[in-house]
Amino acid sequence: MAASVVLRRPKSSLSPFPRSDFSACRWSTIASVFTALVRLLLVSSLASACAPVLKIRRLAAPQAALGTARTVLVHVTPASTDAIPDQPEKLSELVRRQVSERLTASGYAVCPQAPCGDGVLEVAIEQASFGSAREMPHLPSFAMMDAAVKAVRGGSSATVTDAAPDEQATAQLLMRFTLVQPDGTVGFRRSIDQSVSRPGKVGPVLKEAVDGAVKWFGDLLVRQAPVAMVPLEGGGELNHGVELLHKADWAGAVAWFTELTRTQPELDGAWYDLGFALEAQGAWKPALDAYREAAKRAKKPHYEKAVSTAEAVLFVPRSS
Numbered sequence: 001m002a003a004s005v006v007l008r009r010p011k012s013s014l015s016p017f018p019r020s021d022f023s024a025c026r027w028s029t030i031a032s033v034f035t036a037l038v039r040l041l042l043v044s045s046l047a048s049a050c051a052p053v054l055k056i057r058r059l060a061a062p063q064a065a066l067g068t069a070r071t072v073l074v075h076v077t078p079a080s081t082d083a084i085p086d087q088p089e090k091l092s093e094l095v096r097r098q099v100s101e102r103l104t105a106s107g108y109a110v111c112p113q114a115p116c117g118d119g120v121l122e123v124a125i126e127q128a129s130f131g132s133a134r135e136m137p138h139l140p141s142f143a144m145m146d147a148a149v150k151a152v153r154g155g156s157s158a159t160v161t162d163a164a165p166d167e168q169a170t171a172q173l174l175m176r177f178t179l180v181q182p183d184g185t186v187g188f189r190r191s192i193d194q195s196v197s198r199p200g201k202v203g204p205v206l207k208e209a210v211d212g213a214v215k216w217f218g219d220l221l222v223r224q225a226p227v228a229m230v231p232l233e234g235g236g237e238l239n240h241g242v243e244l245l246h247k248a249d250w251a252g253a254v255a256w257f258t259e260l261t262r263t264q265p266e267l268d269g270a271w272y273d274l275g276f277a278l279e280a281q282g283a284w285k286p287a288l289d290a291y292r293e294a295a296k297r298a299k300k301p302h303y304e305k306a307v308s309t310a311e312a313v314l315f316v317p318r319s320s
Contacts, residue, residue: 052234052242054276066179066188066221069119071109074100077124086203091128094210095175099123102218107284107314119187120180126191127174130206132167169205170197173213192216231302232276233269241273245280253277261293268297275306284314 066072076099078092089097099121100110111117172195179188194213196205234242237260244253257274260267275290288310295303 052232052239054230054232054242054245066108066119066121069108069117069121069179069181069187071111071117072103072119072121072179073111073113073117074103074121074123077122079125079128081128084203084206085130086201087207091125091206091210094207095123095125095214098210098214099217102214103221105282106218106221108221118182121188122176122178122180124176124178125173126176127172128206130169130171130202130209132169132202167199168197169200169202171195171202171206171209173206173209175213177217190217190220230276233272235269237264238267238269238273241270241277245273245277248280250277250280254281261290266297268294268300268303271297272300272303272306275310279306279310284310288314 074096076092076096078090082090082092084091084094087094103110103121109117172193174191174193176191177188178186181187192213194209194216196209196212198205198208232242232245238257241253241256241260244256254274254277257270257277260270261274264270271290271294275287275294278284278287278290288307291303291306291310294300295307
């Protein structure tokens with residue numbers, strides 16, 4: 001019988017290093033990469049934790065509350081009696097002035113006279129009752145007022161009685177706000193009632209009722225966002241300004257960061273913190289300019305978000 005021969009192919013000698021050395025090198029490389037990633041995450045976390053943050057309630061941009069209108073004419077339809085006891089200003093004039101101020105503070109522009117703007121805000125004083133509680137013991141409810149007003153076509157009414165300084169003065173208002181756009185469509189419609197009763201003269205109490213009604217109207221235009229943690233830029237000379245921001249010293253912060261942007265115009269953080277200080281003061285136009293300067297110098301998400309928020313408040317169209 002012939003002998004059988006089994007041939008075994010020798011192991012390749014082309015491997016640059018033995019298998020055991022290769023495994024060790026591979027695991028060493030993985031460990032090095034993992035360690036580097038952990039260090040990077042720790043550094044990022046520490047940087048985020050140390051970054052200055054301000055806890056503040058920021059105003060959100062108006063959500064097009066008045067339809068497409070951005071510049072409006074305010075027209076007030078007075079009640080039958082427009083005089084305010086012991087006050088030189090008429091009730092309709094007081095309402096128009098306060099509504100115009102509220103619109104301006106919310107980022108809208110108000111026209112001085114017709115024809116102008118891209119919408120007319122009609123404010124109808126549909127019911128105004130004010131006087132002493134002694135002389136007005138049974139003022140009707142606002143539901144009754146509204147029903148009575150609706151029953152009277154094209155008219156508004158007012159009831160006025162005088163109150164002694166030491167008496168309980170009462171004022172009740174029912175006002176209807178309607179925004180008519182240029183195409184005739186209604187962009188906003190809301191009825192607001194307000195009641196105030198306290199010791200004193202009728203005039204100041206009525207003014208307080210107007211204040212409350214107009215504030216309610218303004219709150220419909222700009223809604224407050226929840227308390228937010230706003231990122232700030234710190235480090236070096238920025239830290240003093242950040243301290244002023246935390247103390248709500250907006251004017252001091254504006255002065256500090258303005259000087260920094262003058263002496264160090266390349267410092268993006270100074271422009272951003274300046275924008276925030278201006279925003280906190282309600283100066284949205286210069287705040288937008290400062291935010292844009294910061295965004296030009298550095299691409300950071302909170303810079304872009306600040307620019308977008310300011311543009312929305314000022315109704316600046318986004319470039320395509």
